[in-house]
Amino acid sequence: MDLKRWAHIVAVADRRSFIRAAEQVHLSQPALTRSIQAAEAELRLQLFDRGTNEVVATPAGEFVVARARQLVFNSRCLERDVELYRSRGLGDTAFGVGPFPAATFLAPLLTAMRREFQGINLRVEISNWQLLLKRLLEEDIEFFVADTRDLPSDPNLYVRALRREPGGFYVRAGHPLTTRKSVTLQQLWSHGVLSVRLPAGVRAVVTRLLGLGSSAELSLALECDDVEVLKQVALASDSVLAAPDAAVAQEVAAGRLHALEVTGLPSQSSEMGVVTLRGRTPSPMAELIIGRLPTTGAPAQR
Structure with missing residues (x-):
């Protein structure tokens, strides 16, 4: 046929x-x-x-x-x-990036690419993993980088682990909670938490520590896929920002944001990975970019 x-x-x-x-x-x-x-x-x-x-x-x-x-x-x-x-050329490429990698290593990576390969065109879509997965399956992008903890098991997907990005809770300078050596999760949540969409495992931990009946009862004051937007809101209000440490390193060093010590909260870190379609050969430029990501050297998770 x-x-x-x-x-x-x-x-x-x-x-x-x-x-x-x-x-x-x-x-x-x-x-x-x-x-x-x-x-x-x-x-x-x-x-x-x-x-x-x-x-x-x-x-x-x-x-x-x-x-x-x-x-x-x-x-x-x-x-x-x-x-x-x-063509034997590097070729243009399009890829996706989740909120945390977008706020940590994306800008330096793209800056290096533009300096070295000025004739190459890149298209980057920043979104949550659900939308990026849809774009990947539609073959609109070659790969995406995001937290993969909630990614469904699919034999058509190949996942390469990246390094973990530790994170925590941060507030602006002069925030009422900065006078405390440590705070409870309940005290923190009473000020309103700003975050990207929380993975199911993180929601379960926070739900348990807050004493809620189910994760459906857990609410965020502001949920947004743009960490930079969340950061600006935290700097201008008494809201508490949940973010990867690397995304707020400059503000912390300048004394504009302060990390909170949260009683009884296990250390948290993102579990990012590079997601591609199994059986599809990446373009040379896509392979080059993936090779420059902060990988752990670990084998594929799926």
């Missing part, structure tokens, strides 16, 4: 609509319908149930779609690898 027809099958399965799938593959809706009908006739299988609300793959269709998806993916990888082999 023609590879384009396999791609049509995948598009219908993903979009659950002939109209939306036709837009994706740049065909008219009748032309796409004829393509799927021809595929079903050739395979002698009904691939989709045409419901009134949406198109759903039949059990046979799910079987075929899974293999068609791999065929389409491998085809795109082959085309890309051939182009890289032919």
